[in-house]
Amino acid sequence: MSKKKGRVFSGARPTGRQHLGNYLGAIRNYVELQAEYDCVYCIVDLHAMTTLDQLHRIRLNTAEMALDWLAAGLRPEETILFVQSHVPQVTELHTILSMFTPLGKLTDLPTFKDKVRLQPQNINYGLVGYPVLMTADITLYKADVVPVGVDQESHLEFAREVVRTFHYRTGRQVLIEPQMKNTEFPKVLGTDGKRKMGKSEDNQIELALTPKETEKVVRTMVTDPQRQRRDDPGDPDVCNVFTLHKSFSSSDDISMIDRECRKAGIGCVDCKNLLAKRLNEHLQPFRERRSELAKDPQYVWEVLEDGARRATIVAAETIAEVKAAAGLT
Numbered sequence: 051m052s053k054k055k056g057r058v059f060s061g062a063r064p065t066g067r068q069h070l071g072n073y074l075g076a077i078r079n080y081v082e083l084q085a086e087y088d089c090v091y092c093i094v095d096l097h098a099m100t101t102l103d104q105l106h107r108i109r110l111n112t113a114e115m116a117l118d119w120l121a122a123g124l125r126p127e128e129t130i131l132f133v134q135s136h137v138p139q140v141t142e143l144h145t146i147l148s149m150f151t152p153l154g155k156l157t158d159l160p161t162f163k164d165k166v167r168l169q170p171q172n173i174n175y176g177l178v179g180y181p182v183l184m185t186a187d188i189t190l191y192k193a194d195v196v197p198v199g200v201d202q203e204s205h206l207e208f209a210r211e212v213v214r215t216f217h218y219r220t221g222r223q224v225l226i227e228p229q230m231k232n233t234e235f236p237k238v239l240g241t242d243g244k245r246k247m248g249k250s251e252d253n254q255i256e257l258a259l260t261p262k263e264t265e266k267v268v269r270t271m272v273t274d275p276q277r278q279r280r281d282d283p284g285d286p287d288v289c290n291v292f293t294l295h296k297s298f299s300s301s302d303d304i305s306m307i308d309r310e311c312r313k314a315g316i317g318c319v320d321c322k323n324l325l326a327k328r329l330n331e332h333l334q335p336f337r338e339r340r341s342e343l344a345k346d347p348q349y350v351w352e353v354l355e356d357g358a359r360r361a362t363i364v365a366a367e368t369i370a371e372v373k374a375a376a377g378l379t
Contacts (some may be wrong), residue, residue: 054087056194058231061092061134061187064111068118069254070329071238071247074297079197079233081123089129090191090361091119093354096134096141096183100176101169116350118257121340132357134187139365143186144179146376150215151182159208185209189225190365197231206230222375225368243272243290258340261330268326273318274311284311284318291321299328 062076083089093112099105112133124131134140156162156178165177176183188196188209198206206228213227239246240253247254255267273291277284286292286308295304303324310316343349373379 056087057090057192058083058087058195058197059090059092059188059191059193059228060197061094061097061184062115063098064093064095064108064115065249066107066111066114067256067258068115068122069247069249069256070294071240071254072118073122073257074238075199077119077122080119083197084123084125084129087195090193090364091124091129091131092134092187092361093132094134094187096176097180100174100180101165101172112354113347113350116354117340117343120343120350120353121336122257126353126357130191130357130360131353132361133354136354136358137190137361137365139362139369140183140186140190142369143190143365143372144183146372146378147186147189147212147216148179148182150219151212153178155208155211156181160204181205181208182212185212188228189213190368191361192226192364192368193228194226195231196228197233199233203230203232216372216375220375220377224371224375239290239293241267241271241290243275255329257333257336260337261326264329264333265323265326268322268329269319271322271325273321277318280317280319281314283314286311289321291318291325295321295325295328298325298332303328 060076060080062072065072068077080089080091093115095108095112098108098111116131119131120126159181161181162178165180166173169177184205185208188206196206196209210227213225216225217223237246240248240251241255242251242253245251245253255264259267268291271291274284274286274289276282276288289311292304292307292311295307299307307316307321307324311321
């Protein structure tokens with residue numbers, strides 16, 4: 051792998067077909083980073099096991115997710131794309147790093163407390179150790195940079211603390227303390243206009259929908275809650291449809307909607323129809339590419355297998371250095 055600015059690592063849980071929130075929040079950034087960095091992108095299936103009840107869906111969700119990533123522009127000939135569990139060294143490093151992590155630190159993390167609140171009947175060991183496995187994901191591949199949003203900064207700072215503790219206690223500097231690369235992206239609300247877009251909320255707009263399906267879903271979107279009639283002036287600043295226009299429509303469209311909505315020159319139906327049109331235009335190349343890739347179901351798995359092979363080369367070197375530093379030769 052040729053060096054550029056450094057190596058980027060990022061992982062995401064296998065959630066199946068991706069939606070606009072995934073695209074704006076991560077996938078678009080993944081594609082752009084390839085121009086400047088050596089990129090390692092991982093579908094973290096082990097992480098999914100901590101909260102997913104339907105384990106039989108992991109394989110299907112993994113394939114669908116990888117297909118969307120590839121269709122969006124990930125280039126497997128230069129970027130390593132693989133499945134977390136296909137590189138077993140990650141669980142070995144997870145175990146080793148867990149010996150350097152105080153239990154109280156894990157149970158005090160806000161993310162752990164949130165999960166306890168959301169799934170009080172399933173507080174498993176993997177859920178507690180989730181941040182350590184995440185640290186193993188990042189450090190195993192010697193990532194210099196990890197792209198994170200503001201709400202994820204505490205996760206990466208935890209990983210940095212684990213690395214520092216390992217170095218202090220072993221007296222060996224064998225891991226890279228990852229740096230944050232803050233990513234700016236809008237909070238994408240779902241079709242309900244209230245909650246973050248996601249499958250658990252059933253408020254998503256999937257990238258792979260047909261044009262007709264996209265139009266149908268967009269028509270259900272909640273707009274300005276104060277606007278009751280067509281001739282009522284609206285407020286684009288509180289309208290989720292307008293928020294999506296900012297990401298997918300031209301500056302002329304955005305200015306027109308902003309102006310006309312406020313004086314009831316354009317109605318919510320018109321605004322939605324234009325958004326559906328712009329979404330379909332923007333996503334047409336993606337959908338064509340996805341359809342072409344899907345003709346060979348084995349292609350995705352061949353890409354993931356090759357990615358795991360390449361990732362394992364890096365992982366084997368790292369785990370050997372870690373074990374030597376920890377006296378496990």
